Amino acid sequence: MRRTPTGGAGHGTAGGDQLVSIGSVLSQLREEFPEVTISKIRFLEAEGLVEPKRTPSGYRKFSAEDVRRLAQVLRMQRDHYLPLKVIREHLDAPARGERPPPPSESGPVDSGAADEFLSEKPTAARVGRAELLAAAEVTEAELDEWESYGLITPSAESAYDAESVTVAKLIADLGRFGLEPRHLRAMKAAADREAGLVEQVVAPLRRHRNPQTRAHAEATAKELAALSVRLHSALVQTALGVRLP
Known part of the structure; x- marks a missing residue:
């Protein structure tokens, strides 16, 4: 104890x-x-x-x-x-x-409860291509180009997770300042590296024999993701010498 x-x-x-x-x-x-x-x-x-x-x-x-x-x-x-x-x-x-x-x-207090928690996690919302185009207010050609640069990736069923709509809107907003998809590949690569760091920490929890520890992995991933986003924001603001509200 x-x-x-x-x-x-x-x-x-x-x-x-x-x-x-x-x-x-x-x-x-x-x-x-x-x-x-x-x-x-x-x-x-x-x-x-x-x-x-x-x-x-x-x-x-x-x-x-x-x-x-x-x-x-x-x-x-x-x-x-x-x-x-x-x-x-x-x-x-x-x-x-x-x-x-x-x-x-x-x-979760026992293996059965924890396994039930893990198996019943809601899946991320999915949208079709037409829905994404309408929600983000972008064209087919724009989406094709973004996909060619790996900025947005559809699933095997040609569906997109809900976050792809946010990504598409942000890419379009940055485009109005002259930033093209080829410029944004560095941001995507940095995001992938950050996700890899989070996965290094969370992966052992997901493989753990204790179901309660596996259930804890998702909360840990969210916490690390939030800290990573805040750090990235702070570093960009520091580099530019600006402070966002």
């Missing part, structure tokens, strides 16, 4: 109403969660798991309750492989006047 180190995150060492910086929170959490990072804390904030206060200059300030809540989120992820949505509902239950169920009741 894991124990929270004395004086660690589980004991609210932020001290009553005292507010502490994200660096201090990181130090407290690392006593029990050595792998946690500042990016992870920011991601959990972005997902609505914690809402630190902000100083007039925009710096995060965390209360003892924030630290306790973060520790509980990390503990439920580590010990029960629960997705963030389930964890959020569990933690918010008291505010709704409900009694939170034990963590084991909030997620």
Whole structure:
């Protein structure tokens, strides 16, 4: 049985109403969660798991309750492989006047339940070629060219996932600035490399003998994808010297 180190995150060492910086929170959490990072804390904030206060200059300030809540989120992820949505509902239950169920009741608790969760994951929505052309407001010739550069790829059944519509719209928008498909191949290659990095982390989870661990793989992939997108955005903004709203 894991124990929270004395004086660690589980004991609210932020001290009553005292507010502490994200660096201090990181130090407290690392006593029990050595792998946690500042990016992870920011991601959990972005997902609505914690809402630190902000100083007039925009710096995060965390209360003892924030630290306790973060520790509980990390503990439920580590010990029960629960997705963030389930964890959020569990933690918010008291505010709704409900009694939170034990963590084991909030997620897969046995092989059968986990396998059922994995087998019943909804498949991505698919659209036909005509639907994609209409939704993205592009021509057949444009779509043919984008496909020739590998920017959009149909399935074996000549269908497209819903995200292809977004990709098509963005390619068209960039085209209005003179960026042609040949210019965008570098972006596609970078995206493929980022996806490969995520897959390196997630692949062992998907192959794990424990069904609960396999069920945890999808949540991990989404979290890594979100962090990757945020990093890419930050790097582009830094390189251009601009800041997006």
